[in-house]
Amino acid sequence: MVSTGRRGLTPVSFTRVEVDDPFWATRIETNRVVTIPIAYQHSEETGRIDAWKLDWREGREPVPHPYWDSDVAKWIEAAAYSLAAHPEPELERRVDSVVDMIAAAQQPDGYLNTYFTVVAPERRWANLGMWHELYCAGHLIEAALAYHEATGKRKLLDVVCRYADHIDSVFGPGKRDGCPGHQEIELALVKLYRATGEQRYRELAGFFLDQRGSRPSFFQREMETLDPEASRLNRHFFGEGEGFHTEYCQDHVPVREQSDVVGHAVRAMYMYCAMADLAAETDDAALLRACKRLWKSVCEKRMYVTGGIGPSSHNEGFTDDYDLPNASAYAETCAAIGLVFWNHRLLQLERDGRYADAMERALYNGAVSGVSLDGERFFYVNPLESRGDAHRQPWFACSCCPPNIARLVASFGQYVYSESRSEAWVHLYVQGRGELDLDGRKVVIEQKTGYPWKEKVAIAVRPQRAAEFTLALRIPGWCSGATAKLDGRSLRLAPISRKGYARIRRRWNPGDTVELTLPMPVERVEANPAVAADAGRVALQRGPLVYCLEEVDNGRNLNDLILPRNAKLGAKFERNLLGGVTVISGRGRRADRSAWKGALYRFAGSRTKPVTVKAVPYCVWENRRPGEMLVWIREA
């Protein structure tokens, strides 16, 4: 079980949260019946499952790939979350059989990696910068913890503990130097420490983190030990000379000194998660300060309005402040998921709604956009504008995103509530229930709501017996004019609200109910003037959802559409559209191309004609006829 850090709130485990809302419940069900099975199927078809048999021989196809183990691990993790909410003996048997294969693949010394056992055994731990050996280990640990928490079964947990012990016997002070090119094991080791109480795991996580930014860099020293072929490959990925090993994998300065988010976006997010985790466990104020500086860099200067991050395909990551091109946005699904993980951690530590706002922004927009409504196709890249050539794919050669979105959706429940000794926190409004434990006192919280489509949320509080504690209800950053009633009587929110949460401290009786109204007018979002790509444009948002235009609703050439500043915009729920969504529509204008007759330039006098503009939530785009898409709409 994931226990709390020494500081902060504890997220209420997915095992104690039920989700039954109009937005997530269907996705979770589709994830269970479609995505998780096809993730297994693709893993099997591509050889990722059989690789665990360790019977690959030179010359055979396919050759196992150094990243494969992580895909299977994430599938196990997703399956675990799903099993907790919805037991399925057949799925559990399938996981058990994969666990058996993994356990059988573990080497006598505890080592556990398919590629470096059968394909390149002589390279074990030889190229941490390039290959994802420690990254795969991290995902195996996360899988084991989730499966143990969901089912109580220890087999995989025991396996990964032995593996972690082996890694700990190789790396650390007085042992080998080193850290992973792609962060992940750090956060996994803190999780493992929390579940087992074994301090060595936490210390090893700290060791890996603290290797970064040392000079001469570990990665540079490592590269000098490589043969020319491997060295060439490393240079290709990390860049030559000065650029090598630095910003791409956040090795440019020691972690406590980092301020600007740089490099590969997923690596950055996973690392910041571990930094927040260790800050929570060790009261390391410098780590927390670094997280807060980095958060401002990400969320106030380098984040898309969808919660997507990392604009550039070049490094799958970050560039400059306010550089947020829309059509070429990379915004990898895994990066938005990483942003959720990190903000979730900072929220527990800081009890500050801005982290919940960022988490919700990514969850409801740029992360969940990564999977189609039918659960069968995936975006690796999530642009904010498309000329019609962006389509979700069934799988990828480097297929990190599909199982990542599967584990996110399956574990969604864990983002809804937190608990502490005397506080019950509601971060997200999601119909369903959570069973909280306030220092031994059970408190059930039941939400009835049509969120994110509807403004009203009824929150019933059911302590086992009457008790005094604080119920902290998030007032989302996007919402102004929230109102509440407590047991039918109006409750003034302003005096009890701080940092984005209304904190109601009182003696709660079973069945006490708070009715929250979160007004959801259609809002026009504008970007900071420093974001050149969005100048003269607005995005539409309603509640937590960012909207977009699609060609199927608005015709081709979406950049010909202009939204007059005074155009009235209305919202309407359409039951039969895209599984049931609220659409936004209003009167806009469209440039009249027919008047151009082939000219490239002309003196102004542009004719426009009135049109109806219709927007749908960004997260459900590209689920109908393929075509153009646009988030930032021209305004005039």
Next chain:
Amino acid sequence: MVSTGRRGLTPVSFTRVEVDDPFWATRIETNRVVTIPIAYQHSEETGRIDAWKLDWREGREPVPHPYWDSDVAKWIEAAAYSLAAHPEPELERRVDSVVDMIAAAQQPDGYLNTYFTVVAPERRWANLGMWHELYCAGHLIEAALAYHEATGKRKLLDVVCRYADHIDSVFGPGKRDGCPGHQEIELALVKLYRATGEQRYRELAGFFLDQRGSRPSFFQREMETLDPEASRLNRHFFGEGEGFHTEYCQDHVPVREQSDVVGHAVRAMYMYCAMADLAAETDDAALLRACKRLWKSVCEKRMYVTGGIGPSSHNEGFTDDYDLPNASAYAETCAAIGLVFWNHRLLQLERDGRYADAMERALYNGAVSGVSLDGERFFYVNPLESRGDAHRQPWFACSCCPPNIARLVASFGQYVYSESRSEAWVHLYVQGRGELDLDGRKVVIEQKTGYPWKEKVAIAVRPQRAAEFTLALRIPGWCSGATAKLDGRSLRLAPISRKGYARIRRRWNPGDTVELTLPMPVERVEANPAVAADAGRVALQRGPLVYCLEEVDNGRNLNDLILPRNAKLGAKFERNLLGGVTVISGRGRRADRSAWKGALYRFAGSRTKPVTVKAVPYCVWENRRPGEMLVWIREA
């Protein structure tokens, strides 16, 4: 002397045109006293002059470069034009001494190239795709023709004729296959044919042109003969596999079948010049049709409003229709110059003002922007938006642009007039005079005008004796409401105007005067809606000049400025600014950044404050304090 082709008009030679206007005369003088001397100085300091001594030996620095000969040739050409307008014994002696060196460097068989004589003699004609051997030959021919025309001196002309004879002995039907990777010799050989009457030169130009697009491609066949090192280099520049040798150097289909402008922009323009030249000489209708298709591709789909062409630095050239990014615009100075050359040729052939419009657009904007007002610094790349990091440079390692702009400015006079047996054509309005020859009848045309700043042009026609002929006066495409008076009496233009020219056929007496008024209101230019980069933006234009905003006049963050649709814009001549320019100003609005307090997004309600917006001609930007620049201004 450049004579006419068999079809079309004949440009009036630079030797017979005087320019004395407020825009060009100063530039021509600065070109003479600053640019031409420093082009020589840089050529000398970098070893380009001494290379002709052929005394380079292995191990010495600098190593002559395969492109160097062309830089010196373009310098001679520029000097020649300048000498015709402004004799300078010292400059002429300097050219003569370089000519002596060049003549002495000619090999017994006529061959003439420094690099392939001293550095890589074994590679002569071995790698036409990559090295610029034939390109350099073409520039030497152009230099020789200009110097002969300016001074009557034949020495260099004789040298290049021997060289052309040598090239003709190597290449052609029944001899070697081949054509240059970088076109240039084709147009030079047609010029040489026109000056000498030697048909072989024209035929060789046609041979080189017709090699392109053959399959298997000449370049591919050539590459197979190269050693691995040279082959690798070729692949690096031309791209691997399918892409190799095709679009980059316009070798994708035979020239008569080409329709879309592709690849390296300068190569394309120089090739199209030769196609137009041969179409004129041989009545090759298919070549002319191809030129007209390509013209539509360039000028109606792929040209910046400045006349800059070739948006991408990747191939120094073209991409897709309407792909005209502003900040990353490559728009090489040489490419805009090439656009002038080509449109000038099509104008003679077609007598159609749209070619004059394109020629004028490039001449007054995106070509002349290539040189600073003080004549000392040069743009290779001409973006339409700058964050403040674009600055003209004194010289370049690959320094094609500086001598190219020098020869363009020095030869400007040749673009003003054309003559035919019974027609006198005025393409550009430029104070000064031209001496035309209409089938033996001398006609002097004198212009008095403050163009491009002022609307009025007085054109005095002075035939030697009264004679009937047509005076064709261009009514620029940017101008509506042009009016004219003939000898003081109003002249209705509509009935006599066709394809952008008012054609006044009458008996002209010496001193007859046409007074033309070309209204120059400030115009807002909009781009075709298909140009995504310009959506919601306008450029400002007055007369032929496109304007831009500079930071020095408008402060930082030019994309924060908004020009309301109804903002009145005024024009005013400022004598002491940038050598005397008309500036445009009006009331705009500026986004109020101070209200943002670090937020990245917010719901609309953007505050703006009124500001004065001031624009200067694009061609003179980056001549004051360095900073941001913007052509396409947000409109609201």
